[in-house]
Amino acid sequence: MTGLRVGVDIGGTFTDLCVLDETGIVAVGKVLTTHDEPARAVEEGLKRTLAEAGLDAADVEQFVHGTTLVTNALIERKGSRTALLATAGFRDVLEMRREHRYELYDLLIELPTPLVPRHLRFDVPERILADGSVHTGLDEEYVARLGRELDARGIDAVAICFLHAFTNPAHERRAAEVLQDVAPRLRIALSSEVVPEIREFERASTTVANVYVQDLTERYLRDLERRLHAAGVRPSPHIMLSNGGIATVDTAARYPIRILESGPAGGALAASAIGSATGVEDLLAFDMGGTTAKLCMISGGTPLVTHEFEVDRKYRLLPGSGLPVKVPVTDMIEIGVGGGSIARIDALGLLTVGPDSAGSEPGPVCYGRGGTEPTVTDADLVLGYLDPGYFLGGGMTLDAEGAREAIRAKIAGPLGVSVEEAAWGIHTSVNEDMANAARVHAVERGKDPAKLPMFTFGGAGPVHGVGVARALGAPEVVAPPAAGVLSAAGFLTAPLAFDFVRSERSAILDLSGEQVDALFAEMEAEGGELLEKSGVDGAEVTHRRIAEMRYSGQGYEIRVPVERGNWPESLVAAFTETYRTLYRRTGPDVAIEVLNWRVVSRGPVPEVTLKLADAVAEGDARKGSRPAYFPADGGFVDTAVFDRYRLKPGDRVEGPAIVEERESTVVVPPGAHCVVGEDASLVVTV
Structure with a gap:
């Protein structure tokens, strides 16, 4: 391709955009996510980003999009009214699960509520044996009566999951035909098409989840297509899949469960592409945005992929506490700590952070959009790591005094510590949470995190990267250019x-x-x-x-x-x-x-260059200095501030230092130093 490629990632707080041509990254953008109409932020952000860079939407040859829409719909239970048709005697598989207690001695154990309530789960007379032979024929009259009743009661979607349908799907297919004849309005998903493999509970859960979000996803994707075409983008968008590939809108609309983790997959792809280009094929990718943090192992230049995933976990690090989804997903661990994660004092008088987030509405207190609860971003601002006048390159001015007051009232006062100590507690608590999760994730996959460089990105990732790496014992941290929108850039490295x-x-x-x-x-x-x-x-x-x-x-x-x-x-x-x-x-x-x-x-892997196309800006890279909080060195320390766009390959920066770009900030603490690589990545030796 000789035209423009655009990647867009909708996150919980920001919608990120990255524009590439054959020379590299030519424009980036970051706008607040519009949760009521997610496609609106995409349209507005695209128009603004192209206009600011002097680019024309008619030159866009590829548009790749990732979204958390499916994940959020499942967590928030905002899908269609759905019924389940199961083999007689198996309608309660969603509730019985695997009869396994993920926390054996917890008498108050919580499990996610099934997407289909019991009164909408039906036993269908039929039975196919494990070898595919028919034991009991399908009762088609029962299915027809049930279809008419579901249609009359306003049910929108039906999942069909019959025993051993992965061996012989005949009964599922015939049941779907009967339902379509008597109630053509119903959306229908067959387990033999969505997930044709063994294990009854996981197969039923995945099939239900797919049809539960199908209408919502298709309406969103069609709205996105309409808005893009109205903005002048001619090609139809491609949608990022959870496994690291991309698909057409039609395929994504048919199998929306396949885009469950589409956003995080882009960051893992970008980390592997940049790492491989520099000869580093084994690393730990760390992505921290406004709502969550994700950690992924890159092995042999490729992100690991799993076919076991859970949504809506009641305990974030305990397998078995969520809704299982059996689709190929980039293998990562996701925890609810991001820039917008809310800090509070729990019932035991201890400081906790997340998993709930202020998101983009109202956002952290320092955004000045009505937020009242202190967040990680508020703490980072109080510690001096963020410049209140240069957030998003000056596109948003942060309220530092509002952040201090929120932390004083909600954290420092109750704990009897200073505002700075409270902010440092929030910052380090998040680092330790992420390091603990990374350690478990790596060891379970046969890797030693202390021997792997950490590749950090996302709006908040470079701020916390060195702190997480030190807690892990990792040797170095790599912060790529355009780190704040790297997931969007990663989409453009994905093949169909x-x-x-x-x-x-x-x-x-x-x-x-x-x-x-x-x-x-x-x-x-x-x-x-x-x-x-x-x-x-x-x-x-x-x-x-x-x-x-x-x-x-x-x-x-x-x-x-x-x-x-x-x-x-x-x-x-x-x-x-x-x-x-x-x-x-x-x-x-x-x-x-x-x-x-x-x-x-x-299909073939696109040939793209994930580095800034613009030449290094002229002038002194050092912008000045400001106090930043490093308690091991006595508290606030006069810290040099550098303009990333003026740093040249080979430049060395000694800590303490802060390196700023429009979408993210790299913190280099005392005792560490960073060197600018040939691709403009900052390599921090911790």
């Missing part, structure tokens, strides 16, 4: 891609290479057809094969790459090596089996 899965449990030695190739070929043909319809040349489509495997008798499986040829020795060797990497040992001398077979079909 989609994942396919088939559940077919078999011992490896019971299968021939021809059987496996035929199974994969079916999914690869489906992927090639979908991508060609999206505009990808069939000759440029690639496929990656994956098997989910375990030792016979184990309850869960691991993902293993499948190489063509040398069956089955190559797969056994790959499984053994992957198992040893994760657990530092191999398993018992028993049979190895496969549960699921997966294919990731991708």
